[in-house]
Amino acid sequence: MQILIQLRWIAVLGQVATISVVHFGFGISLPLEYMLGVLGCLVAFNITSHLRIRIRREITNAEIFVALLIDVAMLTTQLYLSGGASNPFVFLYLLQVILAAVLLESWTTWTMVGITAACFAGLAMFGQPLALPLAHDQGLASPYLQGMLICFGLNAALLVSFITRISKNLRARDNRLADLRQRAAEEEHIVRMGLLASGAAHELGTPLATLAVILGDWGHMKAFTSDPELRQELDEMQAQVLRCKSIVSGILLSAGEARGEAPVETTVRNFLDDLVVEWRTTRPANTLLYDNRFGQDMRIVSDSALKQMICNVLDNALEASPRWVRIDATRDGQDLIIDVTDDGPGFPTEMLDRLGKPYQSSKGRPGSGLGLFLVVNVARTLGGSVAARNRPQGGAVVTLTLPLAAVALETEEDVDGD
Structure with a gap:
């Protein structure tokens, strides 16, 4: 929706420039009051769309479809007021169809194809052509060919900009999904490690307790009490066993948790x-x-x-x-x-x-x-x-x-x- 809003502002500026050049530059009479009225409606709709996405970020397929329909209606009205199907900018309908193909679900895309085709046919049947010199021997001096060239450049530039932006968004989404999948796999790995650590801690509890009892008994034996060197080594062994028991207790306390349970x-x-x-x-x-x-x-x-x-x-x-x-x-x-x-x-x-x-x-x-x-x-x-x-x-x-x-x-x- 943000991209559509940006494209719509570009369309407003483009229409103002085109109407000014055709009416004042080429001297071709256009119903300015009606065409500027349509532009005012387009600006009002774009402002409304901007406020809409600021209130709620989630956009549905139906909302995008309605937005594109309004764009088509505005374009059709402007074309009807400025030559109907003979207006070279009639090919902007292709831009609307491509936007629908990228953004909408399949059934709404084909609906958009049918609507734009019907609008084109309606312009051919009911539109009043402008007095434009259509002779191709004038080359680029022909206003009609100039209009077609501008329409082609506008279509190409907008499509490149839009498709590039959409591709960037899709790549960013794919990268984000890949990171989430990697993180989920790593967290699953951590859970498995936590379960193994918890099980190992339970298994180690008994032999460590046995070692502590044996070392305590050795501490009362004459062979250790009479030999300072052996007594020092025995004390070191007891300290290391106590450390092991402390580590096991810590594992049992927080295994499988990203943060411990004893803050x-x-x-x-x-x-x-x-x-x-x-x-x-x-x-x-x-x-x-x-x-x-x-x-x-x-x-x-x-x-x-x-x-x-x-x-x-x-x-x-x-x-x-x-x-x-x-x-x-x-x-x-x-x-x-x-x-x-x-x-x-x-x-x-x-x-x-x-x-x-x-x-x-x-x-x-x-x-x-x-x-x-x-x-x-x-x-x-x-x-x-x-x-x-x-x-x-x-x-x-x-x-x-x-x-x-x-x-x-x-x-x-x-x-x-x-």
């Missing part, structure tokens, strides 16, 4: 500070540099999925660069920007092109590549994005962009930092 009220600074402290205590990271330049703090709601998303990126960076990892937090308008930088080998070019696709990894292990896949999908669910690039001096940077509105406790109200 916690906090602030951006506290959330990131606590996350970094927890990550440092549970990973064998020699060096983690942390720079929080978020600015004025604000209250948010955090959950396990949000925390795990950032931890996944840090884990990948640590695996690629065991000696140096850096995390920077900044604010860009209404977005939280988190940059995770490492000093590793960087991403292969083909991975940068397919970032976030499942099983895209340079590690060469079965099942690898799921970390970034989950990170991208969680960020997308929150309305954010994930980008990656290689640094010229080596290593890579993964940038998480998260809209604060998606996690804010109070979207507009910030609080002072502690």
Whole structure:
């Protein structure tokens, strides 16, 4: 409908120019008061159509059909007043038929063909020809041939413009549908992974509990209590078992959910500070540099999925660069920007092109590549994005962009930092 409105404005300007040239330039008498009245009706209808789509965006086939019928009626009236079927602009009927073929359903398209043919026949029967020199030996000096040339150019230009616009809209729709199908497939993949993770977590609960009991019994045995080195290793084993149990509990809490089921009220600074402290205590990271330049703090709601998303990126960076990892937090308008930088080998070019696709990894292990896949999908669910690039001096940077509105406790109200 928007395209029809644009074409109709072009038609109004074209008719004003044509009537002026024919009447005042060629000296051919035209019933100006009636033709300008028809133009006024066309302008009023176009304004009404514009207001209609501003009130409600959905347009039905019947509405487009009625709009094209009114265009045909206006064109027929103007042709009747300016020579009938002998008017060279009678071929503008073809434009109406082509528009109907592109925009309307099959039965309304054929109805439009019949209506335009009937209008053409009616003009031939009842129209009064204008006194135009039709001799072809005058070449382009003949007003009739000049009119046909202008009509041809107008038809061609409008058709190219219209078909190009429609083709662009169709390509955009196809791309959007392809993205939706891809997203649906990825979300189905995540659901399957969540089910598998939940099942694995239940299965791991029993052996982890058994290990915890055995390690507790070992802690009272003389062989371990009398040997400080063995006691230290036993304590480390118990800590790792507790960590495994905590991970399993987290999986059972949020498996299959884009956001966890245990949201916690906090602030951006506290959330990131606590996350970094927890990550440092549970990973064998020699060096983690942390720079929080978020600015004025604000209250948010955090959950396990949000925390795990950032931890996944840090884990990948640590695996690629065991000696140096850096995390920077900044604010860009209404977005939280988190940059995770490492000093590793960087991403292969083909991975940068397919970032976030499942099983895209340079590690060469079965099942690898799921970390970034989950990170991208969680960020997308929150309305954010994930980008990656290689640094010229080596290593890579993964940038998480998260809209604060998606996690804010109070979207507009910030609080002072502690």
